[in-house]
Amino acid sequence: MKHRTRDDRGSISVWLAVSSFVMIILVGLAVDLGGQVHAKQRAHDIAAEAARTGGEQVQAAPAIKGQYVAVDAVAARNAAEDYLTASGVTGTVTITGGDTITVDVTGTYTPKFLSFIGIGDLTVTSHASARLIRSLGGSEQ
Numbered sequence: 001m002k003h004r005t006r007d008d009r010g011s012i013s014v015w016l017a018v019s020s021f022v023m024i025i026l027v028g029l030a031v032d033l034g035g036q037v038h039a040k041q042r043a044h045d046i047a048a049e050a051a052r053t054g055g056e057q058v059q060a061a062p063a064i065k066g067q068y069v070a071v072d073a074v075a076a077r078n079a080a081e082d083y084l085t086a087s088g089v090t091g092t093v094t095i096t097g098g099d100t101i102t103v104d105v106t107g108t109y110t111p112k113f114l115s116f117i118g119i120g121d122l123t124v125t126s127h128a129s130a131r132l133i134r135s136l137g138g139s140e141q
Contacts, residue, residue: 028113032122039109040124046087047105047128054080054093054101055130069134070098102129 057075062068073095080093080103091105105128108121 024113025117028111028116032109032111032114032119035112036109036122036124039107039122040126043089043105043107043124043126044128046084046089047091047103047126048130050080050083050087050091050093050103050105051101051128051130053083054095054103055132058132069132071095071101071132073098076101099132100129101131102127 054076055071057072057079059070059072062070076095077093080101081091084091084093084103084105089105089107091103094102094104096102105126107124109124110121111119
């Protein structure tokens, strides 16, 4: 009497196919989440630079006389918005108290791998502000 051995042909192929698919998903997740973090950092950098650019627009006469430092609101808003436009992002510019410029930026990141499983564009946002100060001898006046 002969015993038939179990036929295992093909079982490694199924295991390899499943594990390869899982590895591709994991690598895709790492790449796309890293890309989203990079896009968020870029949005923050752009918001900070736009706020700084707007902060350079100072009302000249009172600053030269040493009276006070204040933002030229129209010029500051235009400079910050121009910076956002040149960077290719959308955002809002707010000026408060005559000395603080706040920029909110909204952008998107398009996944490279996760789009294959139906995950679309991911929204990234950031917020930065710059405040003008007058200092004398290293201390704020």
